[in-house]
Amino acid sequence: MINFDIVLFPILLLAIIIGGVVLLIKFSSKQFPALRRKERWLLPLYGAVLIACGIVLAILDPFEEHSASGEGERRDFISLYDHMYSGNTEGIDAEYIRKDWEFTYSEKVLQITSSPSEELMASIFVEKVAGLGDEIEVIYYETPLYMNGEDMSGYIHPPDVTLSDGVVNILNPGENGYQEVELNMLRDPFTFNQFTGRTFMGDENGSTIIHGENVILIRVGEEKTLDLDPDSYIEYVNE
Amino acid sequence: MSLNKMSLGRLVGEQYLFKWKAFAGVFNSMVALQLLAIVFTWGGTGMHGTSMGNVSLWMNYYSTDGVIGLTLVWVFFTSILITTKSYRNDDYLFITNRLSSNLANMAFLLSASTVAGLTAVFSQYLIQMIQYLRGNTFLTEALPLTTGEWLSGTAATILYVLFIGTIGYFIGNVVQLHRMLIIIVPVGLLGFLFIYDFNEPGFVSLYEFYFRETAFGLFAVKIIGTVFLLFLANILVSNRQEVRK
């Protein structure tokens, strides 16, 4: 659904500006006969439209702040999988926690599934922890996704986790569990990049995408019996 | 009757003003080409993305590269155009000599380059506005340009346009030397483009000399110096030339 207020306002503003320019030319053509010829309108009109667009954009400021850090990309990330397979889940730095959930569940048997089950944006690991009792901790870890040296993780929605009727369900975000993120960015032309060292796509290192790792860790008390959905590729930590 | 005395400076000034009127049409083709290039940015000029499982992340890049590129094409042909008979003979309807005509043409080329360069840079606002009306918002650059970077980039755009324009003007003037050159020069240039190995060190170093220069000051000196030399060559080439029918 298009938001008409947002679309109409700039169109109206643009129409007013173009109309104003045309009137101005009409008026000035009386003062300056050189402008009377239609062929000479195009350039001033075009220039006026460009500047008008610049002004309108400056007023509306429809730009989204870049959530990327802008710092150069880091390549010294830990491997979340290594931590999972080695069982050293306590050793993961808190900076990689994107989201976490806590549930209390007193029954013995706990089912874990994901939807859609075939594909999930994160790998699911389960860890049985002594002394957790009825607590269930779900933690979504993420190492950043770099596109052209900039951190893009912020544009990807994390999964959601629910607990109901003895089932922990890990839900992919987005419609039908499918997430499509399209971003727009204006890059400087080559005449600018020659001196700033930027490139059209990417940084000095060229256009690169570095995938991070996405892991969901479910920690439950060790006395619980788990019923894992076989379609969901759920693994145990340290196995 | 008293002799009409006109200094070279005043004459060049009058010719320059006359050219703004007489050559006004060339800007219409510029606007048309720039608008064409803007339309081509509709879906983005570059795309980059990834998908992992059920997440896909795409980044559409927009830039005024195409607008600047077409502007360079435009200025090349426009500056050849103003050396052709129907334009060059305009001067001889009024007062002129070859020097004043060249000076006025260069002054016009300089200001046309400024206009073309500025509109090419400013065309980004129209590109953004089109995307905004389509409902796409832009991300800001993580590191916005400093005023100095913006000014030097804009000036560099103007210098690029001026550079190509001066080359076109020079080629046009050389072609005017002799009828046969109208055929020889384009054929020679095209043949050169096909046969020449652009990886040859001479060309590479020439390319790097101008287009890999990362210090704006040096770049400006190189471009302005070259433009100046080409301009002197223009005066030498055309000074002995007769006015064609």
Add this chain to the structure above:
Amino acid sequence: MNMVECDRLTKKQGSVYALNELNIQIKKNTITGLIGRNGAGKTTLLKILAGLWKPTTGHVEVLKVNPFNSLTVSANVAYINDEMDFPNALTLSEILQTGKRFYGNWDSQLAERLFKYFSFNPNQLHTHLSKGKASTFNMIFGLAARCEITLFDEPTTGMDASVRKDFNRALLKDYLAHPRTMIISSHHLEELEEVLEDILVIKNGKALLHEPIDVIRNYAIGLTGRSELVRQWVTNKQVLYTEDVGANTCYAVVKNEEIDIEKAKRLGMQVTTVSASDVCVYLTNQTTGGIDDVFK
């Protein structure tokens, strides 16, 4: 004072000599008719005088300087021809305004009056004018520029008779009000005769004759009579033209010198004057015969 001086002026175009060792001097404040057939070198001469072309050999001076690429000459010589291709970006009135900016002596009042008189539309484009209208406009431009030297190259091309008459009147009046040096080329003297002071006839790139118009008017006489008689009379005289006008009757044009007109009349020949324009036609003919000779 000579405004124009040519000394053995030669212009070679390809293998053809458009001008061949031409010597002329043109005095200040005269109107000279430059008469010659097509290809005689009229346009070449005017283009060299205007500084557009440079001579192959020989010497040329306009306003005491070499005209080629000269700013002084460009500023003080208006060269009006039918090739004038004013830019389409300018309307007629804008062209006149531009002329005013360039020429220090520009006469706006004259330009405006003539513009109105010949009922031009100020917003029209030069390319949209008919041939005759374009010639008229160019003439207005040339007169209004009020240059020290004004060169008209076949200015009346395409004009109809009444406009041509107006053109002559305008030219003469403006010349009297503001004397200057004018050269008007034409292959047809008749239409210009009333305004010219001097006639310069050129043929094959050479100056054949450069005299005041009155001299040309008395330059030759026509004799009509029995063929044998006329033929006998004109031997050893400079014959410009002969024509058989009937059975055994012949018309000859001879240079008006050492001709005993009274005796000719007594012998039954008819003696007629030859108009200046006919003199020019005969002088510039390639042969002494006319087109009739081709069909003999």
